[in-house]
Amino acid sequence: xxxxxxxxxxxxxxxxxxxxxxxxxxxxxxxxxxxxxxxxxxxxxxxxxxxxxxxxxxxxxxxxxxxxxxxxxxxxxxxxxxxxxxxxxxxxxxxxxxxxxxxxxxxxxxxxxxxxxxxxxxxxxxxxxxxxxxxxxxxxxxxxxxxxxxxxxxxxxxxxxxxxxxxxxxxxxxxxxxxxxxxxxxxxxxxxxxxxxxxxxxxxxxxxxxxxxxxxxxxxxxxxxxxxxxxxxxxxxxxxxxxxxxxxxxxxxxxxxxxxxxxxxxxxxxxxxxxxxxxxxxxxxxxxxxxxxxxxxxxxxxxxxxxxxxxxxxxxxxxxxxxxxxxxxxxxxxxxxxxxxxxxxxxxxxxxxxxxxxxxxxxxxxxxxxxxxxxxxxxxxxxxxxxxxxxxxxxxxxxxxxxxxxxxxxxxxxxxxxxxxxxxxxxxxxxxxxxxxxxxxxxxxxxxxxxxxxxxxxxxxxxxxxxxxxxxxxxxxxxxxxxxxxxxxxxxxxxxxxxxxxxxxxxxxxxxxxxxxxxxxxxxxxxxxxxxxxxxxxxxxxxxxxxxxxxxxxxxxxxxxxxxxxxxxxxxxxxxxxxxxxxxxxxxxxxxxxxxxxxxxxxxxxxxxxxxxxxxxxxxxxxxxxxxxxxxxxxxxxxxxxxxxxxxxxxxxxxxxxxxxxxxxxxxxxxxxxxxxxxxxxxxxxxxxxxxxxxxxxxxxxxxxxxxxxxxxxxxxxxxxxxxxxxxxxxxxxxxxx
Amino acid sequence: xxxxxxxxxxxxxxxxxxxxxxxxxxxxxxxxxxxxxxxxxxxxxxxxxxxxxxxxxxxxxxxxxxxxxxxxxxxxxxxxxxxxxxxxxxxxxxxxxxxxxxxxxxxxxxxxxxxxxxxxx
Numbered sequence: 001x002x003x004x005x006x007x008x009x010x011x012x013x014x015x016x017x018x019x020x021x022x023x024x025x026x027x028x029x030x031x032x033x034x035x036x037x038x039x040x041x042x043x044x045x046x047x048x049x050x051x052x053x054x055x056x057x058x059x060x061x062x063x064x065x066x067x068x069x070x071x072x073x074x075x076x077x078x079x080x081x082x083x084x085x086x087x088x089x090x091x092x093x094x095x096x097x098x099x100x101x102x103x104x105x106x107x108x109x110x111x112x113x114x115x116x117x118x119x120x121x122x123x124x125x126x127x128x129x130x131x132x133x134x135x136x137x138x139x140x141x142x143x144x145x146x147x148x149x150x151x152x153x154x155x156x157x158x159x160x161x162x163x164x165x166x167x168x169x170x171x172x173x174x175x176x177x178x179x180x181x182x183x184x185x186x187x188x189x190x191x192x193x194x195x196x197x198x199x200x201x202x203x204x205x206x207x208x209x210x211x212x213x214x215x216x217x218x219x220x221x222x223x224x225x226x227x228x229x230x231x232x233x234x235x236x237x238x239x240x241x242x243x244x245x246x247x248x249x250x251x252x253x254x255x256x257x258x259x260x261x262x263x264x265x266x267x268x269x270x271x272x273x274x275x276x277x278x279x280x281x282x283x284x285x286x287x288x289x290x291x292x293x294x295x296x297x298x299x300x301x302x303x304x305x306x307x308x309x310x311x312x313x314x315x316x317x318x319x320x321x322x323x324x325x326x327x328x329x330x331x332x333x334x335x336x337x338x339x340x341x342x343x344x345x346x347x348x349x350x351x352x353x354x355x356x357x358x359x360x361x362x363x364x365x366x367x368x369x370x371x372x373x374x375x376x377x378x379x380x381x382x383x384x385x386x387x388x389x390x391x392x393x394x395x396x397x398x399x400x401x402x403x404x405x406x407x408x409x410x411x412x413x414x415x416x417x418x419x420x421x422x423x424x425x426x427x428x429x430x431x432x433x434x435x436x437x438x439x440x441x442x443x444x445x446x447x448x449x450x451x452x453x454x455x456x457x458x459x460x461x462x463x464x465x466x467x468x469x470x471x472x473x474x475x476x477x478x479x480x481x482x483x484x485x486x487x488x489x490x491x492x493x494x495x496x497x498x499x500x501x502x503x504x505x506x507x508x509x510x511x512x513x514x515x516x517x518x519x520x521x522x523x524x525x526x527x528x529x530x531x532x533x534x535x536x537x538x539x540x541x542x543x544x545x546x547x548x549x550x551x552x553x554x555x556x557x558x559x560x561x562x563x564x565x566x567x568x569x570x571x572x573x574x575x576x577x578x579x580x581x582x583x584x585x586x587x588x589x590x591x592x593x594x595x596x597x598x599x600x601x602x603x604x605x606x607x608x609x610x611x612x613x614x615x616x617x618x619x620x621x622x623x624x625x626x627x628x629x630x631x632x633x634x635x636x637x638x639x640x641x642x643x644x645x646x647x648x649x650x651x652x653x654x655x656x657x658x659x660x661x662x663x664x665x666x667x668x669x670x671x672x673x674x675x676x677x678x679x680x681x682x683x684x685x686x687x688x689x690x691x692x693x694x695x696x697x698x699x700x701x702x703x704x705x706x707x708x709x710x711x712x713x714x715x716x717x718x719x720x721x722x723x724x725x726x727x728x729x730x731x732x733x734x735x736x737x738x
Numbered sequence: 739x740x741x742x743x744x745x746x747x748x749x750x751x752x753x754x755x756x757x758x759x760x761x762x763x764x765x766x767x768x769x770x771x772x773x774x775x776x777x778x779x780x781x782x783x784x785x786x787x788x789x790x791x792x793x794x795x796x797x798x799x800x801x802x803x804x805x806x807x808x809x810x811x812x813x814x815x816x817x818x819x820x821x822x823x824x825x826x827x828x829x830x831x832x833x834x835x836x837x838x839x840x841x842x843x844x845x846x847x848x849x850x851x852x853x854x855x856x857x858x859x
Contacts, residue, residue: 003758011751037795044748044793051822052751054844175807177816177838179859186856236839236857239830 011052012106018045019099020410026095027413030088039082043072049102058105061098064116068094071123080126090122096414160191160224162248168216173240175211184219186233191223220248344440347401354390354397355588355684359703361390362681366705391682394588398439405483405492406434408446412454412481419458426465426475427458432482438490442562442582446492449558449566453494453578454479456552461498461576471573473497486581489564489606495577501570503527509536528568528576532556560716563589563604563699589685591712592660593678593704596642600710602683602702603672607715609661611677614638616655625651629671631661637719638671644718645697662715670719681705685712697721741858742766744785746776746802747820748794752843756789759847765854773797777805780812787858788817789841789850792828800835807836816857820845 025042050065068091074080075087082088097119100111165187169180187193198216202208221230227245234243365383373379409431416429438446462468462477469475480495503524510516510530522530530536534553559566564582583589583606591602592611618630619638628635638659642648652673660672683702688695688711699714743765745756757767768783770776772794788806792799799819807813816838821828829840838857841850 007751007754007758010754014750040793041795044795047793047822048749048751051843052749054822055751055755172833176833176836177814178857182857182859236833239833 008056011056012102014052015049015102015106018048019095019102021045022095022098023092023410023413026088026092029082030084030092032084034082036076039072039076043069043076046072046098049098053105060111060116061101061105064094064098064101064120067120067123068098071126074126087126090119092417094119094123096417099414160222163221163223163227163230164244164246164248165219165221165230166216166242166244167219167234168242169213169237170240170242171211171213173237174213176237176240178237178240180215180217183233183237184217187219187221187230190225190230190233191221193222194220196220216242351397351401354394358390358394358588358682359684359705361386362705363707364705398588399437401440402437403440403443404435404437405443405446405490408443408450409434409481409483411447412450415451415454416458416479419455423459424464425458425462425477427462428476428478429454430478430480432480433484436483436485436490438483438582442490445558445562446582449555449580450481450492450494452552452555454481457494457496457498457576457578461496461500463499467499471499489581489583492580492582493577494580495575497575500572500574500576501528501531501568503570503572506530525569528570531568532566589683589700589702589712590680591683591702592680593683593710594658594660594674595676595678596645596674597647599647600678600704600708601641601645601674602681602710602712603660603662603674604699604712604715605680607662609663609669612659612661612671614655614657614659614671614673619654627651627654629659631671636661636669636671638673639718640673641713641718642673642675644721662719668719672713672715672718683710683712740764740766741786741854742768742783743854744768744770744776744779744783744788746770746773746788746790746794746799748772748791752791752820755845756850759845759850760854762847763851773799773802773805776802777809780806780809785815787854788815789820789854790817791820792832800831803832803835803837818853818857 022042022045025038025045028038029042046065046069050062050069053061053065071080071087071091071094075082080087082091097111097116101116103109104111167180167183169178173180184193184195196218198218199214201216202214208214223230227247230245231243234241365387368379368383412431413429416427419425420427457479458477462479463471463473465475468477478497480493482495483490483492485491506527507516507522507530510533511518513536515530515533515536516522531552532555534551536551536553556566559580559582562582564580566578566580568576568578570576589602590605592605592608594601594603612629612631614629620628620630620635622628622637627638627640629638630636640648640651643651652675657673657675658677660674660677661669662672663669681704683704685700686702688698688701695711697714697718698711699717700712702710702712704710743760745753745760745767746769747753747756748771753769753771757769760767768779768785770779773790774796776788776790777797790799790802794802797805803817803819806815806817817836819832819837819840820843821832821840822843832840839853841853
């Protein structure tokens with residue numbers, strides 16, 4: 001890849017980081033944080049984007065970023081107070097537009113010019129017209145005299161001319177590591193030079209200030225360059241030296257030789273007057289040199305001349321450090337320890353290999369056990385240690401790919417703002433637990449479900465401002481997004497303080513759509529969870545926001561595909577909360593290994609509530625083939641897994657086998673009947689879809705210690721299938737592995 | 739012996755571009771991410787010229803330049819600041835802090851190399 005192309009990729013990656021910083025900072029400021037470091041970080045974010053954009057010629061982006069940066073600079077310097085409503089809200093909108101411009105630059109496409117202009121106007125309203133661009137043009141010696149139109153008067157402007165340049169550095173010049181020698185060398189590049197040193201002001205050695213400036217040079221330069229070019233050599237040291245540039249023998253001589261057109265040069269005369277004025281100006285400004293610093297390698301050997309001694313002494317006396325801003329001690333937001341960038345592919349490969357390692361170790365342990373070598377022997381102990389070590393390696397490796405959910409949460413505030421704007425509601429999004437870490441595989445698939453839930457919460461959950469006020473609530477609704485770890489899983493909640501679920505309406509719709517029978521007696525909780533049924537939608541018109549057909553059932557399926565569960569709790573008038581629990585990683589699973597005939601199956605441990613030995617008396621028929629089992633006071637549907645998956649033509653006789661009491665989504669319980677339990681184990685998940693294809697009722701597969709493949713049961717699917725009363729499909733016969 | 743340039747900039751993009759331009763011109767490049775890091779690098783490397791940005795977290799360009807000028811070993815190293823505007827005020831401020839010269843961003847690689855040549859012995 002062309003190096004510039006590679007850097008461009010880096011630039012866009014960096015932009016994403018800067019945009020995130022920008023938003024975080026602005027939100028903090030909106031919440032009242034007035035730490036100057038936050039303001040600086042926000043400024044730097046936009047400044048960085050602008051800088052890089054300029055390098056790649058992304059003009060639209062540069063222009064907008066410039067306006068934004070100007071306003072931010074005003075806030076940074078205290079000229080503009082960051083009022084949350086009149087300043088910060090427009091800035092948040094500007095941040096959104098900046099993000100859109102960046103992405104348009106990266107992916108192609110355009111941003112609505114009207115929107116952009118609106119934002120520009122909003123931002124510019126705050127600056128009092130002091131536009132930084134104005135300053136840019138007033139650099140250097142641009143007094144509006146362009147030499148080109150007058151070239152007709154200077155027919156031989158290209159002819160070499162003799163100039164006298166008198167150059168006298170002041171101490172500040174050396175203090176800034178500039179060197180007279182280098183400057184004179186630069187002059188030498190313009191043409192022939194002869195240099196004369198004026199050391200008349202050099203003091204005797206014992207009164208010499210090593211950091212003083214005593215030398216001056218007169219350089220006779222023959223060049224065809226114009227005066228501006230000569231002056232440009234001294235551009236860096238303008239103010240730290242005295243410069244006089246005169247064309248030799250021009251203005252003064254011209255008066256004596258009026259017939260000499262070459263010699264009479266009105267432009268040179270004017271320029272000379274300007275340069276003198278400029279030099280005067282430069283001299284008039286007190287030289288604010290910093291603490292005198294080391295001298296150059298020039299030999300200086302005499303007492304300081306009184307004229308020079310005074311300014312030197314004055315500077316030395318003023319002595320204190322120049323009033324430049326000291327380094328800010330505040331920690332930059334988000335600064336973690338040293339980090340390293342790694343190719344994701346390498347990490348994925350590492351995780352795969354570690355997975356294989358775990359399987360291998362389990363196989364080894366099994367073989368050793370079968371060979372009767374285990375137990376208290378040295379081999380047994382060695383194996384135990386090996387298992388311990390493998391587990392630790394696995395945990396560490398998992399941790400590498402674990403990322404804070406922050407990256408997903410970060411997109412939500414902007415989403416909330418947009419949905420709020422579209423629905424005319426006032427919303428504040430509060431996030432909690434952004435640092436909670438989850439495996440990358442899970443994170444990526446969290447964004448969509450979360451987006452839908454937040455959209456839903458704002459669109460359907462929250463009431464409009466009028467309604468809220470009438471109900472005694474603040475006009476601004478709150479949506480709370482939080483994440484945390486709980487018993488080996490990650491729990492995410494999306495809560496709103498809106499009106500809660502309208503249970504009557506939900507029931508009505510469910511009945512109307514044939515999802516439940518009109519006589520079904522459901523608890524409040526079960527009613528609430530009806531919204532997850534496919535085909536359910538309370539919106540009488542499909543709103544643009546929540547999208548066509550994207551009901552809660554789609555969200556639920558996404559969560560389930562991740563191995564997670566979702567449920568909802570609601571209080572009328574107070575609000576609703578979605579609870580999601582997800583596995584920490586998609587790569588490894590704690591499972592209960594069970595037998596079905598000669599097959600081995602793995603049931604996710606998280607779904608299992610308890611295991612029972614079913615007694616014949618506890619099993620009851622329910623009409624048809626359905627059976628239930630009595631568990632304490634309630635009856636739970638009994639699912640003969642062997643039969644459902646097609647291992648067995650008929651049902652297992654009552655009283656045999658082992659029952660796994662499981663809890664599927666929404667709290668529904670079922671009893672899975674299997675032949676026997678082999679044990680509990682952590683297994684590495686291998687995707688069946690990737691290697692074979694999707695099999696109903698089966699979530700994935702794994703390789704056991706003895707080398708055989710075992711299928712991992714999709715608990716929810718099996719429960720759902722049996723509820724719906726589907727006979728075991730012929731395909732499920734393939735759920736047996738030879 | 740090629741000259742060593744220390745570039746100090748918090749933007750990865752900028753660092754990459756500076757490195758590209760300088761290496762192509764035959765310089766050796768060492769880099770730092772902000773003023774604090776820059777001073778640390780100076781404790782180890784002896785660059786011939788320093789190129790620094792102004793707006794950086796932890797310690798900005800002005801603070802960094804002062805730090806360099808305040809340290810006996812390194813204070814004579816020429817320092818060029820990267821500035822996005824030819825703002826007279828900023829240039830003056832940079833000079834006051836101790837900068838030797840400046841380069842305007844977005845920088846033209848040729849101008850960068852030229853500026854370095856001008857200030858490096």
